[in-house]
Amino acid sequence: MNKKSIKDVDVHGKRVFCRVDFNVPMEQGKITDDTRIRAAVPTIQYLIDQGAKLILASHLGRPKGKVVEEMRLTAVAERLSQLLEKEVTKTNEVIGPEVIQKVAGLHNGDVLLLENVRFDAREEKNDAELSRQFAALADLFVNDAFGTSHRAHASTAGIADYIPAVAGFLLQKELEILGSALQTPKRPFTAIVGGAKVKDKIGVIENLLTKVDNLIIGGGLAYTFIKAKGLEIGKSLLEEDKIELAASYLRQAEEAGVRIYLPVDVVVVDEFSPHPPIVKIVDIDQIPADLEALDIGPKTRELYADVIRSSQLVIWNGPMGVFEFDQFALGTNTVAKALADSEALSIVGGGDSAAAIEKAGLADEVDHISTGGGASLELLEGKILPGVAVLNDKEVR
Ligand SMILES: Nc1ncnc2c1ncn2[C@@H]1O[C@H](COP(=O)(O)OP(=O)(O)O)[C@@H](O)[C@H]1O
Numbered sequence: 001m002n003k004k005s006i007k008d009v010d011v012h013g014k015r016v017f018c019r020v021d022f023n024v025p026m027e028q029g030k031i032t033d034d035t036r037i038r039a040a041v042p043t044i045q046y047l048i049d050q051g052a053k054l055i056l057a058s059h060l061g062r063p064k065g066k067v068v069e070e071m072r073l074t075a076v077a078e079r080l081s082q083l084l085e086k087e088v089t090k091t092n093e094v095i096g097p098e099v100i101q102k103v104a105g106l107h108n109g110d111v112l113l114l115e116n117v118r119f120d121a122r123e124e125k126n127d128a129e130l131s132r133q134f135a136a137l138a139d140l141f142v143n144d145a146f147g148t149s150h151r152a153h154a155s156t157a158g159i160a161d162y163i164p165a166v167a168g169f170l171l172q173k174e175l176e177i178l179g180s181a182l183q184t185p186k187r188p189f190t191a192i193v194g195g196a197k198v199k200d201k202i203g204v205i206e207n208l209l210t211k212v213d214n215l216i217i218g219g220g221l222a223y224t225f226i227k228a229k230g231l232e233i234g235k236s237l238l239e240e241d242k243i244e245l246a247a248s249y250l251r252q253a254e255e256a257g258v259r260i261y262l263p264v265d266v267v268v269v270d271e272f273s274p275h276p277p278i279v280k281i282v283d284i285d286q287i288p289a290d291l292e293a294l295d296i297g298p299k300t301r302e303l304y305a306d307v308i309r310s311s312q313l314v315i316w317n318g319p320m321g322v323f324e325f326d327q328f329a330l331g332t333n334t335v336a337k338a339l340a341d342s343e344a345l346s347i348v349g350g351g352d353s354a355a356a357i358e359k360a361g362l363a364d365e366v367d368h369i370s371t372g373g374g375a376s377l378e379l380l381e382g383k384i385l386p387g388v389a390v391l392n393d394k395e396v397r
């Protein structure tokens, strides 16, 4: 990587604004998977050991510019404090007098965590004033939020307009591993895309079609494609205004000789809950109008596992179903197991996919678990991520 890292600068006694991705899955105020917090510890620990005054910033969820009590970073600060075996002070606001005062009180090696940066509507607008306010807190910007580096926001990109900017260890490691896997991909190369962020993920498919041999689509994302094929999807997740786009991708794939795999059967329910009264397996052309598909069915599981087993490189992003409910985790677990068993170089990306593979106890069986879902997909597309582009280049000797 030709970008400077924290090893290239002297941080002793400096105020360091470090963007991390602590966007962890939560249930009833409790963190259900702390992978992303643990992944940031090497950078945080290094900065502490070097005597930096550390200001950490992260988002959690999508509070849309307002304070949402359940999305405060309180539980995250507690977990980080346990992992570091050190006090982590958290502010109650994103920016303002309280933050300025607490930053002024930092000693070398102290750690301060700002409140969820997305409580401030200016964050996602990459607003210059907020970027300046963040920059004014610190002498150096460190981006270690690989999972959010595909977003050009005030704390991931804008801040770098005003102070020197370098990469943290996690960002560096992710770029190296993903970069080398993608440079000359082993073939057959299969991408598996699932999850629920249809709007975000559908866009990457066009570029993926120029890179992969097989594209497996599952999770909530699949139903916009099924609909595009002219089939009924009942109450399943649908992005109405993306149906045309999905149809055009199906055509493009055919022209490019890329095989797209969609569910051939699904598990449908009458209620989005862990134990719905009605749970049925139906073929894909038989989804009843009043039911919703929450997982792929047994024939699809087998089909997807076969494709994975015959691949040499597999990149997986996004669960195949609502895996948080055990009853609908079979599709996701089958993919996880096939990936673990296969000879392929296997890379898993995304908060939820990482959580799913941890939950299945297979984390050690895959080659790399990336902390970024959307970010790894955009990298896979060949894009330069905004949170990386803003970092200072290494000096050429
Ligand atoms: N068929 C489905 N209908 C609704 N939601 C789904 C479906 N399949 C998967 N999901 C949901 O997708 C979410 C993960 O989506 P996403 O954030 O896009 O994945 P990742 O974090 O791995 O990138 C999970 O909470 C899961 O419950």
Ligand SMILES: O=C(OP(=O)(O)O)[C@H](O)COP(=O)(O)O
Pocket: 021, 023, 061, 062, 147, 148, 151, 349, 350, 351, 352, 371, 372, 373, 374, 375
């Ligand atoms: O969870 C994240 O992305 P991912 O679900 O694609 O891995 C990142 O924290 C970015 O969050 P965002 O997609 O709300 O910008």
